[in-house]
Amino acid sequence: MASDESDGRDPLFRYDDPIFADERLLEITHLPGPDRIVGRDDQMLRVADALNPAIFGSKPSHLFIFGKTGTGKSLISRSITQRVITEAERDDINVKYAFIDCGEQNTEASIVKTVAQVVNEPERSGVTVPDRGLGTGDYYKRLWDVIDRCTDVTIVILDEIDMLEDDEVLRKLSRAGENRRISDSSIGIVGISNKIDFPDNLSERVKSSLSRDELVFPPYDANQLIDILNKRRDAFHEEVITDEVIPLTAALAAQEHGDARKAIDILRNAGRLAKKRNDARVTEEHVRAAKEKTEADRFSELIEGSPQQAKAILYALTLLTENSTEDEFPTKIIYSQYKQITGRLELDILSERRVQEILQEQNFLNVIQSEREGRGRGRGAHAKHRLLEDPEIVKKVLLRDSRLSMEE
Ligand SMILES: Nc1ncnc2c1ncn2[C@@H]1O[C@H](COP(=O)(O)OP(=O)(O)OP(=O)(O)O)[C@@H](O)[C@H]1O
Ligand SMILES: [Mg+2]
Structure with a gap:
């Protein structure tokens, strides 16, 4: 069916967008250029400072970045790393980087494999990095070869680093030079997290071997x-x-x-x-x-991305909120409701202390709000917790989880 105005295009579709000139500028994956980045001058300087040695082919400082969601942590790490690469290129220094989302890749083997794959140029290294079939130890061997042969400096950005299943990878990467796993190259680690107390959870081995700068991004x-x-x-x-x-x-x-x-x-x-x-x-x-x-x-x-236990705790709070005229509940009450739920779901029962910690994490993620009696926001066993969203909505999302939906 030809239309007179169709100039040969399929009239089924629209070819002009009346609102957006370039919607991609607002996509979350879009990396804005330096002229579009605002209000992070200090943080950019600090990140640049840690990575600066890479420009001369020397070892950068390891760096941990903390801050709430949407404060520019991922953006600034990416942006500064790219600027480092460009500067290094002028002097023929070869800097490469791997950006790993630990929410998606949280095992030691998959991280080592991915870094090796991203950095590898097979014609230079003479090494291939297969998707599967190698043990963790073999992936490490290939990684060291690849890094030595293809780069002067490798920057490994571990986003959402608190999701790492095992922190051994941090120790191995940070010790690679010292232990002579690599000799012509060096590695800098940038770890990003919105859990400010994340380093407390690192094993002693890692804590002592990984010296690093730390930086907080304010809202x-x-x-x-x-x-x-x-x-x-x-x-x-x-x-x-x-x-x-x-x-x-x-x-x-x-x-x-x-x-x-x-x-x-x-x-x-x-x-x-x-x-x-x-x-x-x-x-x-x-x-x-x-x-x-x-x-x-x-x-x-x-909440969909939360672990099962966190969902069970939120579900407990949701049920309480639904069935009461109150909207704030002390840890103790939430804990006893939680225990009933775990019993029915055949989940392990966590200690009250651990439940308190998980509530605290949800507070930080802005899923719930926690207040200590009379003394403002706080931790501790005397905190009260309030759901920040309509219980109907929370329930709908939680019940998409097959285990919890058996509950109803
Ligand atoms: N200073 C800034 N100037 C311009 N755009 C920014 C700035 N900070 C953040 N943005 C934009 O806001 C969005 C969120 O930033 P980013 O992904 O870096 O946040 P984040 O701190 O990593 O958050 P999360 O912890 O949720 O991962 C991105 O689209 C980013 O481009
Ligand atoms: Mg981020």
Whole structure:
């Protein structure tokens, strides 16, 4: 069926986007250039300082970065590492990096394999790194060969490092030079986490062998979020976003803690919503609706990805919230509800202390809010905990887990 205006294109599809000029600028995987990065000058300097020796082919300092979600940890690590690589190239120094998401790859073997695969140039190393079939020890051997032959410096970024199943890989990577596993090259580790107390969980062996710098990324304030969003304004066609959109998005994203991920997600979702509704401009109303959607999505993602035990604890709190006029519950009460659930689900029963710790983690992740009687936010056995989302929504997400759904 030919139409007179179709200029040869399939009329079934749309070829212009009335809202976005380049939506990719708002995708979470997009790496903005240095001119679009705002408000992290100190942190960038500190990261640059740790990695600086790599430019001359020397060993960088290992570095741990902490901070809440959306504070730019992944972005700044990636961005500075790329700048290091570019600078090093001028002097023919070969720096390479592997970015590992430990949420996806958390075993020693898979990390060693991935780093080797990313860094390897088979024609230089004479080594292949097969996807499967080698033991951990053999993958290490290949990794050392690959690193020695293909790089002067290798930077290993371990994002969400608290998800590592076994920290032995940290010890081996950090000791590789000393132990003469590699001789012509060196390794720098950048570990990223939103758990500030993560180093406490490292084994003594690792703690003592891994000397490192540590750096905390604070949340953004509303003005910094406005700047960040303004630098991505060209994701939209001119005049499409109304004046109130960016300040409102920034204010909403700064409510819990200044989270750039949330700000960018809200802005993108607001644009998508306007498009879906065939509205010509993005307005305050789209932003408010987008905030709701962004929060529900994020919350689902957070709890869906949680370990079984954390889900059982959240489920206990959800049931309590549903069946009571109160909305805050002391650890003790949550613990006894939790014990009933684990009994029915045939899960191991954790100690009250461990349950308290998991509640604390969920507090940090903004799933729940924990307060100590009279003394503000706090740890300890006397804390009270409150669910930060509608129990209906939480239940819906939790019940997607097959074990918990048998509960109902
Ligand atoms: N200073 C900044 N300037 C411009 N964009 C930023 C800045 N900080 C963060 N962003 C953007 O916000 C989003 C989230 O940043 P990033 O992924 O680095 O956060 P994070 O601290 O690693 O969070 P998480 O702990 O959830 O992984 C990304 O899209 C990133 O491009
Ligand atoms: Mg990150």
